[in-house]
Amino acid sequence: xxxxxxWLTIFVLSVFVGVEVISKVSSTLHTPLMSGxxxxxxxxxxxxxxxxxxxxxxxxxxxxxxxxxxATVNMVGGFVVTDRMLQMFAGRRRPSxxxxxxxx
Amino acid sequence: xxxxxVQLGYLVAAVCFILALKGLSxxxxxxRGNLIGAAGALLAAVxxxxxxxxxxxxxxxxxxxxxxxxxxxxxxxxxxxxxxxLVALFNGVGGGxxxxxxxLELHELAPLGDRAERFALAATAFTIFVGSVSFAGSLxxxxxxxxxxxxxxxxxxxxxxxxxxxxxxxxxxxxLVVVNxxxxxGVLIGVLGLVVGALLVLPVGGAxxxxxxxxxxxxxxxxxxxxxxxxxxxxxxxGGTLVGASGTFLTKLMATAMGRSxxxxxxxxxxxxxxxGAGQISDRPVRSAGPQDVAILLGYAQRVxxxxxxxxxxxxxxxxxxxxxxxxxARGVAVDYAIHPVAGRMPGHMNxxxxxxxxxxxxxxxxxxxxxxxxxxDVVLVVGANDVVNPAARTTPGAPIYGMPxxxxxxxxxxxFMKRSMRPGFAGIDNELLFDPKTTLLFGDAKDSMSKLLNxxxxx
Numbered sequence: 001x002x003x004x005x006x007w008l009t010i011f012v013l014s015v016f017v018g019v020e021v022i023s024k025v026s027s028t029l030h031t032p033l034m035s036g037x038x039x040x041x042x043x044x045x046x047x048x049x050x051x052x053x054x055x056x057x058x059x060x061x062x063x064x065x066x067x068x069x070x071a072t073v074n075m076v077g078g079f080v081v082t083d084r085m086l087q088m089f090a091g092r093r094r095p096s097x098x099x100x101x102x103x104x
Numbered sequence: 105x106x107x108x109x110v111q112l113g114y115l116v117a118a119v120c121f122i123l124a125l126k127g128l129s130x131x132x133x134x135x136r137g138n139l140i141g142a143a144g145a146l147l148a149a150v151x152x153x154x155x156x157x158x159x160x161x162x163x164x165x166x167x168x169x170x171x172x173x174x175x176x177x178x179x180x181x182x183x184x185x186x187x188x189x190l191v192a193l194f195n196g197v198g199g200g201x202x203x204x205x206x207x208l209e210l211h212e213l214a215p216l217g218d219r220a221e222r223f224a225l226a227a228t229a230f231t232i233f234v235g236s237v238s239f240a241g242s243l244x245x246x247x248x249x250x251x252x253x254x255x256x257x258x259x260x261x262x263x264x265x266x267x268x269x270x271x272x273x274x275x276x277x278x279x280l281v282v283v284n285x286x287x288x289x290g291v292l293i294g295v296l297g298l299v300v301g302a303l304l305v306l307p308v309g310g311a312x313x314x315x316x317x318x319x320x321x322x323x324x325x326x327x328x329x330x331x332x333x334x335x336x337x338x339x340x341x342x343g344g345t346l347v348g349a350s351g352t353f354l355t356k357l358m359a360t361a362m363g364r365s366x367x368x369x370x371x372x373x374x375x376x377x378x379x380x381g382a383g384q385i386s387d388r389p390v391r392s393a394g395p396q397d398v399a400i401l402l403g404y405a406q407r408v409x410x411x412x413x414x415x416x417x418x419x420x421x422x423x424x425x426x427x428x429x430x431x432x433x434a435r436g437v438a439v440d441y442a443i444h445p446v447a448g449r450m451p452g453h454m455n456x457x458x459x460x461x462x463x464x465x466x467x468x469x470x471x472x473x474x475x476x477x478x479x480x481x482d483v484v485l486v487v488g489a490n491d492v493v494n495p496a497a498r499t500t501p502g503a504p505i506y507g508m509p510x511x512x513x514x515x516x517x518x519x520x521f522m523k524r525s526m527r528p529g530f531a532g533i534d535n536e537l538l539f540d541p542k543t544t545l546l547f548g549d550a551k552d553s554m555s556k557l558l559n560x561x562x563x564x
Contacts (some may be wrong), residue, residue: 005135011345017122019350021348029131030357030361031453032350034191034450035187036141041344044198046337047332049164050158051410052163063208073172073197076171077190078175081194082128100246
């Protein structure tokens, strides 16, 4: 039982961190932020590798490998397209309007 | 048991994800933030092979190589205008992957029967269902944005009942899985998830699609978190939860920027009443003009405000527009760009598109900043935009965009629309401003019209 409590604790704390870190985002960055967050959930790749690596039959292996391919597309494609979007902001260092200068 | 150093590696990766989200919310650190996130993901993808003895290494590595190649090619090749679709697609495949992982995990847990942990089974059912919802929902979203299917809300009688019924059956099946864990039940939940996912997105109107992408993104995050619990992997739990929480919050921010409540976005069309203005091409008289006339209007104005929209980007006319603005400024005309928060197809999309055309960042004025200045503008040039200047958002309760904050282009002395045709915008409704006596229309492909306009202004 105590282990479940540990998991619950991690979950609840992560919820607060997730909201807190992006609470000051300017609307200009909504799209790249969504895209970057999208790439992060590609981390399901770890789960896909684990289930594919412990597959006990041809069918489960194939399903596992499909999951690996899909998760990799999500993760790699997500980070690359986010970088492509953000590249265009580079070189023009001055942000539009007066966004909060604090933060990162 | 997972080696301690691997667990510590996962912790480092989780911290990278937090720093990535933090970095992505400020323009100065955004790119670095994204790279930090990618580094964390790479680290995790390497050390997972040391977590426990894994078989089938060669096929797994081949699958990773194939997925990475597809992802990179897709991300590099896509036109910036089509990027929202691509994000939807990437989100969908992530949800699909999570659902498949959970299905295999159910296959592992099934032989335990009664001894399987109840909560893990519930989390498995959740992941299969929501992952499938996200997969099917994202694919429908992709089809809408790519205009493979209509962008207008698709509603049929009985849809609310089918949707609600689908949810209830899913809950019932999830309870059955917890009591009696067998794989076919899981497959059934997955299929049901696909149907419910499609039903969730079909009634959403085109203009609201970005909000739905963001919501489905948060859904996928939550499924990854639940999958992490089932697999006993803290990194999946933390990463998935971060995305689930920040994604939900971001969805709310976007909905607010569009003046919509989330519930209204999803279910507004179902309530009826908001059916659109038929959408057929109106035959009311409008005033159209040639490039020379518009060139004179612009060239002898003192203050011009440009309202760029998605049509500009589709026609690849943003470079021509930048040139036009430079020529006008050389003539002493003060020019600004008014950027609606959802110009393009996603919040911030237009900023990306104009940045690509090397429009100086400081010339892009956000809506709140510029709305008071339209009264002083001699000419507003609307290029490929429609809904974001539609006064119906202020004046016509019942219009699908009613309540959406708009740019007050109608307050300017003259309005020029560059349009392909009289086709309504993405929201599918007529724009009264087109028929206003002070409005002039310049018909034609935006790129073509833009170069003609540019030449006419140069020869003034």
